[in-house]
Amino acid sequence: MIHNQADYAREDDEVHEPLLSEKDETTVDVREASPLPDDLTRDELTLPAPSEPEIARHYTRLSQMNWAIDSGPYPLGSCTMKYNPKFTEDVAADPNAAIHPDRSARSAQGNLELQYRLQEYLGDIGGMDAVTLQPPAGAAGEFTGIAVAKAYHEHHGNDRSEVVIPASAHGTNFATAAMAGYDVVELPSGDDGRVDVEALEAAVGDDTAALMLTNPNTVGLFERDITEIAEIVHDAGGLLYYDGANLNALLGRGRPGDMGFDVMHYNVHKTFATPHGGGGPGAGPVGVVDELAEFLPAPRIREAEEGSGYEPFEPANTIGKVHGFGGNWLVLVKTYAYIARLGDEGLADAAAKAVLNANYLAERIDLDVPYGPFHHEFAATAGDRDAADVAKRMLDFGVHPPTTKWPEMVPEAMLTEPTEIEGQSSLDDLAEAFNLAYADTEEALDAAPNRTAASRIDQVSAARDPRLSWQALDGE
């Protein structure tokens, strides 16, 4: 398949769609207009003031220069997206739900009830005893989970300084541990791509606060030794953290709580199909076992003791807050709607079809996949080709390429995750894109992409001479 992306280039100006500021700039004399004394106001304000038709056209054109899951496959391994069911937007847009967060509990019973129900659903799905919905993204969920682990250790008088993280983990894990004030101990992967149990035994000890683990891991492998891993970490007095990025592979077939994990975050855009919006908003609810529930952020929601209804409450030794309010509410509503739409059977089927699709796609591509058996994603290797160049060439064939050059344990990695939403013919198109690009000439790869709005972008120069606003472009 071939895809020619829309482009609204103005060739004389060497730009694609002009900036709003190139269409209009209007200056307002603020001092003249403001009821405030002059010394408390700014002098003037200059911003674009386009008309509504111009705005509609500008953003419509921009949208046409943007790939999305509704345009075609977007198999970014570990990140990826599913189709976002349209009705969830309508559920979230209910004006009755759009209330101010400082409402009294008495007057916000509807929202509290939905929060409570979602806490319960997530607890059941993860095998966790208590859930907070507050973290506004997966990385914020990690920070919350590690802060909870830290509070737990401190509460028990244990001063632990290290978090152990496999080398193949998401970059957020390392950054999270550092943000929470921990030293990172990086655990090399075993030859089979999984945690090396002996190396883990050597790495953990009295200083270990937690092991952060993704399961299936970032090349799609299930950590078969998970029971032993949990024992090793627990015996050392540490906690086991589950990075929920790949929970979508386990739905209905495995629960982190049953594997010995003590604390986890849920990735709602990948597992529960909330739209990613080009980089958020997300949500990163956190689930914990009973022993950690008292440290969760405040408030949590419970059924009111007397009569009916729901009430917020502060866990006994709460870490406080990780978001100014209750997190990304609209995203949480969409999460609830999606879970309800799928139910037990749908959730399990989503995982099964995601794993089926990854395996079928891997079978159809000409690239080697060094590690298996994988589940929802696989890391193919571009071998002696440059994975980033192969990816750029794939852009010409009506698909978004996979995540490239990561994880590092696979040379020239192309980490691929199609999810359950692609059917057989779509996977065949994706495989064809892989194979055409992989087999193409060096010249073709270097010249790619050719059919996107922009041709190959020089990211090195962009970073060397950062121009981050239209003000910075003025006078060029």
Place this chain on the structure above:
Amino acid sequence: MSGTDGTPYAPHTEAETTAMLSAIGAEDEAALFDIPEAVAFDGEFGIEQRTEREIRAECSRIFARNDDLVEFLGRGHYGHYVPSVVDHLADRAEFLTSYTQYQPEISQGFLQALFEYQSMLVELTGLPVANCSMYDAATALGEAATLADRVRSTSGDVVLVPEHLREGKRAVLDNYCAGAGLAVEPYPMADGNADIDALADRVGDDVVMVFAENPTVRGCVEEGLAAIGDLAAEADALFTLGSDPVSLSVLQEPASVGADVVVGEAGALGLPTAYGMGLGLFACSDEFLRQVPGRLVGAGEDAAGDRAFTLTLQTREQHIRKERATSNICTNQAWVALRAAIHAATLGPDGLVELANDCVREAEALAARIDELSGVAAPVHDRHHVREFAVRVDQPAAAIAEDLETAGFAVHAIDEHLLQVCVTDLNAGRTDGLVAAFEEVI
């Protein structure tokens, strides 16, 4: 639609599933899972599958249990009327269902929209660098504190914040500071503004950051910004200013009063109050370009020599720098930033300034009307206000807030005898009702 109990969002027919399994050489789907028996889950969650129609009815029933109140609520989180064009354009699937722009050539549209958002914040703050979003005002403040820790080599670890600060904002800041080994300490207020004398006494070598808000959480215009900026600069501490894009369109430009960083709630544009969902504003001076948390969109060139946009300076970020990253933030609030940008474009500078001026006038007018009632004084602080103001009541504030709620109006009770009232374009037409209810309940 088939009658299957599986996910309705997988296209596979039974024949296709069979063909795919056969291509792989697997007997069935279960054979593809490599999960040891001991940890396999064979139970049920107990979640019943419902139809789309059932779920819409269910959620609409649930949300109807929220009381129908006229909200005069703010305290840092505001709703303004969001024009329809914002919903319709932002909801375009090409925006809403896209991912982070890891392949810029095919993602120019969103990148340019974020570049434009950054540019609008650069104009509003006067600072040359704005990122393409943090989660909300509270987490943006937390990130500012950790930035201060990285860039300021003062001998201490104290972050000074105003005594009047949202509890939630303070609680989030505490968590960010705990990880960085920073200590948060409030400084006193004098009649709703920073107590400059007290601040001057306190600021010293041990301070890495001074935070102030304009308007303050009680809606007061802060009159001592330049003095705060000077004090922070003398101590080589970072001056971080909290605000929002509507207020910034008329209030003193942060750069002009020496702000190093501006944080705040940019969701005042583009978002309804959304039960607390936000959009973290983060802007800073050039000096900290390589220490900024979050994503930055930059302009560059494509192979054809045309201007093109890309995520840039990514070596600051977690996926490259891991534990040495400036933050762990990955997914942010990009789509909300898009909404704010469209809203700002729709208003233009005239509309923005007019909206902000209305928020000043409406607050003043409503405070004057409430002040006429007996047993009530408003505004409590002798300052100019944006949108909101504190109200002193002789009776217990909580009881009055509860009575007002029964009468259909929501206001904040912020202290034993203090209420807070927020008026914007959304509820300005309902002030007669609020004043009448006030009169009734006091």
